[in-house]
Amino acid sequence: MSKKAVVSILALVVLLALGDAPAAWAQKGPIRIGVITAMTGGAAQIGKDMTNGIAMWLDENGGTIAGRKVEVIVEDSQGQPNIALTKLQKLVESDRVHVLVGEIFAHIGYAMAPKVDEYRIPMLYPVIASDDLTQRKPAKWVVRTGWASSQPNHPFGEYVAKTLGYKRVATIAIDYSFGWEQVGGFQKTFEENGGQIVQKLWAPLNTTDFAPYLSQVKRDADAVFALMVSISASRFPKQYQDAGLKARLPLIGGGTTFDEFVLPSLGDEAIGGMSPLIYSAALDTPVNKKFVTEYRKRYGKVPSYFSETCYTSTRWIAEAARAIGGDVESREKFLEALRKVEIPDAPRGPIKLDSYGNPVQNIYVRKVERKGGELWNTVVHTFPSVSQFWKYKPEEFLKQPVYDRNFPACKHC
Amino acid sequence: MRLPPGASRIAIASALLVLLVAPPMVSSFLLALLTQAVIYAVLAMSLDLILGYIGLSSLGHAAYLGIGAYSVGILATRHGASFWITLTVGVVLATAVAGIFGLVALRATGVYFLMITLALGMVVWGLAHRWVTLTQGDNGISGVPRPNLGLPWSFSRGIPFYYLALVGFFLALFVLRRVVTSPFGQTLVGIRESESRMRTLGYHVWLHKYLGCVIAGGIGGFAGVLWAYYNGFVSPSDLELATSVEILLMVALGGRGTLIGPALGAVLIVGLKNLVSVYTHRWLLILGGVYIGTIVYAPEGIVGAIRQWTKESAP
Numbered sequence: 018m019s020k021k022a023v024v025s026i027l028a029l030v031v032l033l034a035l036g037d038a039p040a041a042w043a044q045k046g047p048i049r050i051g052v053i054t055a056m057t058g059g060a061a062q063i064g065k066d067m068t069n070g071i072a073m074w075l076d077e078n079g080g081t082i083a084g085r086k087v088e089v090i091v092e093d094s095q096g097q098p099n100i101a102l103t104k105l106q107k108l109v110e111s112d113r114v115h116v117l118v119g120e121i122f123a124h125i126g127y128a129m130a131p132k133v134d135e136y137r138i139p140m141l142y143p144v145i146a147s148d149d150l151t152q153r154k155p156a157k158w159v160v161r162t163g164w165a166s167s168q169p170n171h172p173f174g175e176y177v178a179k180t181l182g183y184k185r186v187a188t189i190a191i192d193y194s195f196g197w198e199q200v201g202g203f204q205k206t207f208e209e210n211g212g213q214i215v216q217k218l219w220a221p222l223n224t225t226d227f228a229p230y231l232s233q234v235k236r237d238a239d240a241v242f243a244l245m246v247s248i249s250a251s252r253f254p255k256q257y258q259d260a261g262l263k264a265r266l267p268l269i270g271g272g273t274t275f276d277e278f279v280l281p282s283l284g285d286e287a288i289g290g291m292s293p294l295i296y297s298a299a300l301d302t303p304v305n306k307k308f309v310t311e312y313r314k315r316y317g318k319v320p321s322y323f324s325e326t327c328y329t330s331t332r333w334i335a336e337a338a339r340a341i342g343g344d345v346e347s348r349e350k351f352l353e354a355l356r357k358v359e360i361p362d363a364p365r366g367p368i369k370l371d372s373y374g375n376p377v378q379n380i381y382v383r384k385v386e387r388k389g390g391e392l393w394n395t396v397v398h399t400f401p402s403v404s405q406f407w408k409y410k411p412e413e414f415l416k417q418p419v420y421d422r423n424f425p426a427c428k429h430c
Numbered sequence: 431m432r433l434p435p436g437a438s439r440i441a442i443a444s445a446l447l448v449l450l451v452a453p454p455m456v457s458s459f460l461l462a463l464l465t466q467a468v469i470y471a472v473l474a475m476s477l478d479l480i481l482g483y484i485g486l487s488s489l490g491h492a493a494y495l496g497i498g499a500y501s502v503g504i505l506a507t508r509h510g511a512s513f514w515i516t517l518t519v520g521v522v523l524a525t526a527v528a529g530i531f532g533l534v535a536l537r538a539t540g541v542y543f544l545m546i547t548l549a550l551g552m553v554v555w556g557l558a559h560r561w562v563t564l565t566q567g568d569n570g571i572s573g574v575p576r577p578n579l580g581l582p583w584s585f586s587r588g589i590p591f592y593y594l595a596l597v598g599f600f601l602a603l604f605v606l607r608r609v610v611t612s613p614f615g616q617t618l619v620g621i622r623e624s625e626s627r628m629r630t631l632g633y634h635v636w637l638h639k640y641l642g643c644v645i646a647g648g649i650g651g652f653a654g655v656l657w658a659y660y661n662g663f664v665s666p667s668d669l670e671l672a673t674s675v676e677i678l679l680m681v682a683l684g685g686r687g688t689l690i691g692p693a694l695g696a697v698l699i700v701g702l703k704n705l706v707s708v709y710t711h712r713w714l715l716i717l718g719g720v721y722i723g724t725i726v727y728a729p730e731g732i733v734g735a736i737r738q739w740t741k742e743s744a745p
Contacts, residue, residue: 056711057707057711057713057714092707092708093707093711093713095703095707097667098570098661098663098665098667098668099466099661099663099668100703100704100707102661102662102663103459103462103463103466103704104704104708106458106459106462107459107462107708110457110458110459111457111458111459123568123569124568124569124570124665124666124667127569127570127572127663127665128570128572128661128662128663128665130572131572131573131662131663132662147569149569193559193567193568194567194568194569222568421562421567422562
């Protein structure tokens with residue numbers, strides 16, 4: 018081989034090597050998003066709402082993020098922590114996903130968080146609301162894009178005491194940490210603004226017959242605060258009315274008591290019910306109206322907050338990926354970008370993360386009304402940019418224990 | 431009743447050999463499933479002692495899994511306890527609770543035994559759910575570290591932990607086989623077949639049944655210890671009625687009174703739940719089909735059916 022030939026081959030190799038560099042990230046293939054949620058079992062409908070939200074955003078945006086195709090792999094957790102952990106492992110190790118989204122239940126969130134940290138892979142929690150995930154036990158790689166349980170109830174406690182003017186409120190809630198944290202948040206601000214919680218009743222998870230609890234409700238209260246979820250939420254208002262309480266004591270509650278997920282299964286008995294949440298499908302903004310219309314066209318129902326948070330989470334991933342030029346393989350950089358995302362115009366309103374990793378967002382006080390033959394959560398008041406710590410200093414707030422069954426104590430019971 | 435030597439023994443031996451040599455070659459997802467299956471196999475075999483050898487159906491076996499698992503969860507995260515301490519506490523505590531539950535439940539047989547064990551199982555679930563200061567309620571205890579046995583390799587990796595679970599499995603299999611082939615175990619079979627005859631023959635029927643239940647509880651607790659270390663997490667969902675039912679189905683599917691059958695049932699059900707659900711959300715239909723098929727075509731379970739078949743085709 019002549020010297021010239023060797024030189025030209027070397028030059029060619031160098032050229033190829035150089036030429037390869039810019040082409041590399043175009044060849045990286047799709048961005049893979051792993052979704053873990055319950056697709057079978059009692060929470061399957063929630064899982065469906067969640068995957069609908071993700072699919073809809075991608076579809077509206079051409080199925081690409083930062084110029085790369087997107088592949089979504091949905092795994093069924095069956096609502097069980099050990100299955101969720103196995104599927105997490107499958108998504109990370111076999112499917113090599115770049116980012117994870119998912120889950121509904123707090124205990125599964127707590128089970129997955131250490132594993133997510135171990136794998137060093139970013140995971141978005143659009144639904145799990147357990148306070149301590151962004152308060153006393155934060156995980157580095159978990160980004161919450163939903164809300165903290167007590168977050169809507171802090172402003173609501175103040176609203177009920179000051180604006181609605183109720184002085185004595187009895188609570189009835191589902192007996193697990195989601196319920197304790199909502200009642201706790203409400204009680205703290207309600208009592209600090211001059212209200213009194215005069216009774217706290219707890220019903221087990223999945224209770225459908227509330228007669229034993231309703232007969233105990235103190236009739237001299239001004240209102241009843243109820244925190245219901247899923248099947249209990251669809252039964253409670255009717256029984257509340259049948260017990261003759263609706264006419265005497267106004268019903269208020271946590272967001273899930275009257276959210277869009279249960280409204281279709283409720284009737285006139287729910288009208289007038291007031292609750293706070295990060296979202297209402299009746300929110301009167303152009304972005305949300307478009308979102309609701311489009312969602313209805315595709316799936317034939319009104320979006321729940323599960324759909325909205327997952328829709329927004331997908332956009333969240335896209336914003337972060339765009340900020341780093343689509344280089345989602347650099348996980349540290351990707352995580353940092355995810356934490357910096359600010360969305361000024363999500364269907365639920367403007368969102369950004371606080372330094373503890375929980376969204377700062379609007380809280381809507383909503384009232385169930387009938388419009389056009391359907392039940393809607395009309396927004397009656399908006400608290401803008403509410404943090405999970407409300408008006409308290411985070412360091413001060415974190416000194417108190419996490420809300421539970423007996424904290425804050427019931428001083429006026 | 432004895433197996434024809436040959437075919438089935440070779441099948442069992444080769445299956446165990448596969449468990450021993452396959453793991454380094456399979457994907458990490460499959461390895462995770464194998465690890466779960468091996469741990470659940472311990473649990474199913476321990477229930478088989480009650481269901482297959484004493485002849486009583488229990489719907490409270492998840493309680494022992496839970497007691498073992500919570501012993502690890504609480505001691506390892508809050509007190510930094512070593513593997514040997516959590517193992518001892520888990521097994522001893524589960525045995526002790528089985529001792530108490532046995533006193534209550536063994537006053538009845540048949541469907542009444544079923545109902546009492548169900549109630550006792552729910553009591554333990556209720557404690558896990560409501561004794562928040564100890565168990566952290568329904569949020570569960572997360573961040574349980576993988577055990578450190580002072581050995582040169584780390585159990586935080588999949589393969590070493592699998593072999594740890596496999597050692598546990600062989601240990602449980604060995605102990606249970608010793609129990610069921612001993613005169614004590616043969617007496618249990620006698621009681622299962624005819625309680626009144628055994629009583630007439632002068633055996634202390636109640637004591638035999640009681641000890642059987644206590645041993646089963648202890649081994650169930652052992653499975654719980656492994657389970658907590660494997661998941662790194664314990665919550666009341668491990669103790670739910672659904673878990674007890676699942677263990678019962680593993681035993682019924684594989685073949686009660688065979689020990690190796692329930693182990694096979696555990697492998698099948700863990701596989702169906704995790705693998706089939708990757709491909710279809712209708713996996714419950716398939717699982718249901720398997721159960722119905724078993725009841726119709728193999729009421730004695732898979733291993734029972736194979737035994738029947740080899741006996742018939744043997745000369």
